[in-house]
Amino acid sequence: MNTESYFGDGLFNFISSDLPDKEYYKNAHWAITECNLWLWLKNYTPDNNKGFVFTDDIEIKIISKKMFEQNIATGHSGASFNITMYKMNYIAKNGYDAFRNMWYNKN
Numbered sequence: 001m002n003t004e005s006y007f008g009d010g011l012f013n014f015i016s017s018d019l020p021d022k023e024y025y026k027n028a029h030w031a032i033t034e035c036n037l038w039l040w041l042k043n044y045t046p047d048n049n050k051g052f053v054f055t056d057d058i059e060i061k062i063i064s065k066k067m068f069e070q071n072i073a074t075g076h077s078g079a080s081f082n083i084t085m086y087k088m089n090y091i092a093k094n095g096y097d098a099f100r101n102m103w104y105n106k107n
Contacts, residue, residue: 007091007095007096008029021084024075024080029091038092051085052086060085
């Protein structure tokens with residue numbers, strides 16, 4: 001599998017620059033790539049009672065720590081972190097192209 005074509009370049013050029021989500025997605029994508037955790041995330045399903053915010057999984061903690069190396073992550077609330085990670089989980093399981101198609105279809 002060509003991971004860059006499957007997981008994408010992480011630029012999210014199809015999302016308007018007006019939306020703060022774009023910077024959150026870019027930040028999370030970068031962190032997951034830097035930590036080499038895309039394949040792990042592809043096989044991961046968060047606990048329904050914990051989501052990504054309250055999980056004890058070390059890999060999520062590694063990703064979160066990496067995200068905070070960039071200033072954009074300091075703007076996250078628990079909810080925005082959870083939503084962002086669910087979007088990254090979608091990309092991991094379905095691919096970047098599927099996420100782009102989903103984005104266009106919802107807007």
